[in-house]
Amino acid sequence: MIRVVLVDDQTLVRQGIRSLLELSDKVEVVAEAPDGQEGLRAIAQHRPDVVLLDLRMPVLDGIGTLKALSQGDFFPPTLILTTFDDDELVLDALRAGAKGYLLKDVTLAQLVEAIEILAAGGTLIQPAVTERLIRGLTQLHKGDSPTRPYTDPYDPDKLTDRETEILRLLAGGYNNREVGSALGISEGTVKNHVSSILSKLGVRDRTRAVLKALELGLI
Numbered sequence: 001m002i003r004v005v006l007v008d009d010q011t012l013v014r015q016g017i018r019s020l021l022e023l024s025d026k027v028e029v030v031a032e033a034p035d036g037q038e039g040l041r042a043i044a045q046h047r048p049d050v051v052l053l054d055l056r057m058p059v060l061d062g063i064g065t066l067k068a069l070s071q072g073d074f075f076p077p078t079l080i081l082t083t084f085d086d087d088e089l090v091l092d093a094l095r096a097g098a099k100g101y102l103l104k105d106v107t108l109a110q111l112v113e114a115i116e117i118l119a120a121g122g123t124l125i126q127p128a129v130t131e132r133l134i135r136g137l138t139q140l141h142k143g144d145s146p147t148r149p150y151t152d153p154y155d156p157d158k159l160t161d162r163e164t165e166i167l168r169l170l171a172g173g174y175n176n177r178e179v180g181s182a183l184g185i186s187e188g189t190v191k192n193h194v195s196s197i198l199s200k201l202g203v204r205d206r207t208r209a210v211l212k213a214l215e216l217g218l219i
Contacts, residue, residue: 001028002119005046007039007065008032008054008081013104017052017081020108027115036060040068043076049119051078053098055089063089066096077118081111094211100124117175123207124173158200159218166193168219171210 004021006029008014014032021027030046033039036053037060043051051069055062062080069075079100080093090101099118102111103126117124159167162183169179176190183190194206203209213219 002026002050002115003028003030003046003048004050004052004115005029005031005033005039005042005048005076006052007034007036007042007057007062008052009034009057010054013054017111020111023108024112026112034058036062036065036068039065043069044072044074047074048076050115051076052081052115053078055080055082055093063092063096066093066098070097077121079114079118079124091211094125094207099205099207102126122175123205123210125171125207125210126173159197163193163197163200164218166190167197167209167213170194170206171213171219 004027006014006017008017011034014034018029018032021029030048031042033042035057039051039053040060053062053065060068062082066078069078075097077099078097079102080090080098081102081104083104093101100114100123102114102124106114106126114124165183166179169182174182176187176194180187180190194209197209198204198206201209201212203212210219
């Protein structure tokens with residue numbers, strides 16, 4: 001069983017998500033919290049495999065919770081589960097260390113699959129979220145002042161065509177097996193490409209690789 005702590009300020013939403021997850025034989029909700037501050041206490045006490053975290057909460061919001069976890073000695077994989085109404089908030093959450101991002105209108109099967117992916121050390125960004133991020137970043141870059149040029153030292157020629165192709169699939173929420181199936185290559189080859197991508201982009205996980213690729217306009 002994958003042990004989960006659920007942090008959301010809406011009681012009805014928490015109860016609904018917990019009731020749904022109780023239908024699964026793969027996930028156990030070990031604690032709930034109505035805000036980030038209580039969430040931190042619950043996480044420290046229960047040390048779950050995965051945290052489900054809302055962003056907009058009183059006392060301590062999702063971003064503040066992520067930052068507090070990053071400064072502690074235990075930072076479990078955290079899945080943002082929210083209504084999604086702010087593109088910049090999504091970017092902030094990913095930068096703060098979230099490993100996944102889903103809208104609250106997902107099915108039980110999709111939610112359980114996301115929890116399994118994070119518990120196994122993977123990352124997941126829902127395709128609908130990725131599309132919004134791309135649109136938001138495009139608008140952001142269009143509105144940038146010419147006196148503030150982007151100065152990231154990354155050279156886009158470093159990525160091969162295959163690696164760029166794999167990055168696009170990662171941004172769409174594909175796991176290594178699905179990427180391999182889509183491209184007709186082995187899962188081991190995909191893993192090697194992903195390691196190369198992380199090294200070239202100077203990031204430590206797939207979520208940050210997708211985020212940086214979006215920011216740089218590579219995908």
